[in-house]
Amino acid sequence: MEFPYSLRDTQRDIIKDVKEVLENSSHLVFEAPTGSGKTIAVLYPVVRYALKNNKKIIYLVHTNSQEQQVIKEAKRLGVFAVALQGRANLCPLARERFQGGNAEELSLLCSRLKKDVINGKREACPYYSNYMESGEEILEFIKVVHTAEEVFKKAMELGVCPYEAIKDAIKEATLIVAPYIYFLYPFIRRNLIEKMGYALQDIILIVDEAHNLPEVAREMRSMELTIRSLELMESEALEYENPRILGHTIADIGEFLKESIYAMEKFLQEEEGLIPHYAFEEEISKFLGIGMNDFEELSRQLIYYGEMVREDKIKRRKLPRSHIYHAGSFLYLWKEAYSYEFIRLIRGGKTPSIEIYSMDPSLITDVIKGVHSSIHLSGTLALENYRNLTGLPEDTVMKRYPSPFPQENLKVLYVDDVTTRYGEVEKHIDNIASYLERIIKMGRNTAIFFPSYSLLSKIEERMKIDALVEKRGMRQYALFEMVERFRGEGGAILSVLGGRLYEGMNFPGEQLEIVVIVGVPYPKPTPRVKMLERYYESKFGNGWEYAFKIPALIKIRQAIGRLIRSEEDRGVAVILDKRAPLFRGEIPAKRAENLIKEIENFFKR
Ligand code: SF4
Structure with a gap:
């Protein structure tokens, strides 16, 4: 099997490291820039090894566009691959x-x-x-x-x-391309591996855009109960003769659960709050007049009636959704999940909800240790942090491959007279708006990323210049139309870090020349994030890095990474925040003496 492209140095290095990892049956976590050809550089040695050693490959993707890329490369390699969704x-x-x-x-x-x-x-x-x-x-x-x-x-x-x-077709395929959940959910994974006809230790696992994996794993073990779903539970109960559990009708139980959620609002700090141990159970017990020991019985019976509803709906050829079942499952998890890695939260707003949130992704991803080898790749990855979060072994190989593109094609600047730091941002808004106006007036194609929609709209209001704006909750077609306009006419586009524009769209060549990052996008210090900090502090000893610094770093680097995706791309990234030097080791940003002039000079070269 020939490598199907002319080989770059970065790809040669990746291939060599992947081969070694496969031979040693170990794990590799690496970062290489987008556009460096890392997908094929991983697939090529893995496919060769799998065919020679009778192994199978599961390639996990986060989005459908990644799936298309993997299938394209599989075709070029001539390997039988199946894309599963x-x-x-x-x-x-x-x-x-x-x-x-x-x-x-x-x-x-x-x-x-x-x-x-x-x-x-x-x-x-x-x-x-x-x-x-x-x-x-x-x-x-x-x-x-x-x-x-x-x-x-x-x-x-x-x-x-x-x-x-x-x-x-899975049984015959050497390579299966699938969303993360196909490997992370135990039940789905068992089915998949059984279909493949191989044991876990004969699987080579590839995780693409791996920086997403920890959060996906956390979400999988978390669960939410909303006021809306309890309203639907009440209607469902009435439709199904409203049976009684522990002396109360299910509709009444729904009502009591709603009251209990409202009672948790006393723990709110702004939009979110931590619920102390047993506070919710005590509230329910009070409303229902039951003991704490009856809590399990309550959840079991709700699940039981919920299953009957689902069964009835299946018979009637309807989607087997039961809100009674959901409430029962939620209460069951609520009662069970009393280990240190879970927290309980109340979320405010017009329709409050409560949530069980799992802080430790490794409890889901731990299974990866059981495969023959795993390879985790991303354009932006904090290597050690990722290894620890996912529970990969200490001897996991960690690599950062340099960009294959000319270094002089990218300039990163920051200014030190503005910040979006909590408590200080208000007095910098006019100054930030003025910087943005001057950058936009240069007439270069510019994407401006804000840490939140609320800051975006505050600053946009002060700007006296036209720009395209990604609004919160914008419909997909409207967003695509706006992006097409930007591609065609150029100008400036305003969006948020982590938004849809930021994640999945490409702007090659001169379609994008300047990226501006407004502020350092540290997560808001909500009770959830503070608990994550505390959890990581006790587990790894540097909670602040895990909960605040690394999420911000990844967002900044991803935004900068949008500029350079091929040899021809050139661009300037600007961080509008005096805190940029905190990332000196990871982001080589230079303080701008005269921002506009320095940008102009870069493009004159
Ligand atoms: S319901 Fe029918 S069409 Fe849908 S996945 Fe099952 S077999 Fe296929």
């Missing part, structure tokens, strides 16, 4: 009739419909029925290696189920 994307019935169904609901529904088809009720799922009768053509199509969306389109032409076809 959840039923929400690949089940035609989910797209037609059951939009918004989650993985568990769609799985329940699908199992029942398939059973009905097998028992002769063809109409239960015609796509499955057609696939059972004549699935050969779609399976042949999949063998040529396609993205999940391409398989979906072809399956629709043939009237067969793409999800089932892809599942059946």
Whole structure:
């Protein structure tokens, strides 16, 4: 197998390190700039090793565009790869009739419909029925290696189920491309590995855009109960004869739970607050007149009735969603999750909610240690921090590969007379607005990233110049239209760090020449973030870095990284905050004596 491109030095280094890691059956965490060709540099040695040593590869992606990139490279390598997505994307019935169904609901529904088809009720799922009768053509199509969306389109032409076809193709494939949850959820992972016909230790795992993994893992173990879902639980109970649990109707229990959530608002500090141990249980006990020991019984019975609702909905060919079930599961987790890594939160606003939040991603990602080798790659990664958060072994190889692009193509500047520091920002707003106006007037294509929508709108109000603005909650089509306008006409575009514009869109060449980062985007010191700081302090001894510094650093570097994605790209990044030197070791920013002049000089060269 030949490397399908002309090889760059960075790629040569990556290939060498990946080979070593595979031979030693160990783990590699690395950072290499976007555009450096790291996907193929990882895939090439991994595919060769897997074919030679009878291993299988799971390549985890965070977005569909990453999946497309991996499939493109797999085609060039000539390896049989299958792109897997959840039923929400690949089940035609989910797209037609059951939009918004989650993985568990769609799985329940699908199992029942398939059973009905097998028992002769063809109409239960015609796509499955057609696939059972004549699935050969779609399976042949999949063998040529396609993205999940391409398989979906072809399956629709043939009237067969793409999800089932892809599942059946997994066994033959060397490379499976899948969203994170396919490996992180124990139940889904077991199914996947069983389908592949290999043991965990025969899997080589690749995690793309790995900086996202810790937060995805945290969210997987967290759960929320909202006032809205309790209102829906009450309606659901009334629809199903409102059964009694511990002497109360389910609708009344919903009402008491709502009251108990409102009672937690006394713990709010601004929009969020920590709920002390047992405070919520005591409130419920008071309302329901039950003992603390009955709490488990309450959750179990809610789950029991919720399952009956789900079963009934499946029979009626409806999405098996039960708000009674959700409340029961939430209360069950609430009671169980009393280890140090969980916190309980109240969130304020018009419709408050309570949340169980898991602070430790390693409890989910620990399983990675069981694979043959794992390779974690990203354009921006704090290596040691990532290794510790995910619980990878001490001897994990950590590498940072230099940019293959000319260093002189990027200039990073900061100014030291403004800041967005909490408590100081108000007196700097006019000055920041003035900087932005002067930068925009230069007529270069400029993206300006703010730490929050509220600061964006405050500063935008003071600016006396036109710019495109990404508004909070903007519809996808409106955002795309705005981006197309920016690409076509140029000018300035205002957005937030971590927003959709910042994450997933490319602006090659002169489409983007200047990136401005307004302030240092430290997370807001909410009770949740402070608890994360405390947790990491006790676990790793440097909580502030984990909870504040590294999230800010990653955001700044990602924003800067948008400028240079090929040899031809040139650009200037500007940090409008006097705190920029705190990142001196990681971001080589130079203090600007005369910002506008220095930018002009850069582009004159
Ligand atoms: S068999 Fe396919 S089309 Fe039918 S419900 Fe399951 S995933 Fe959807």
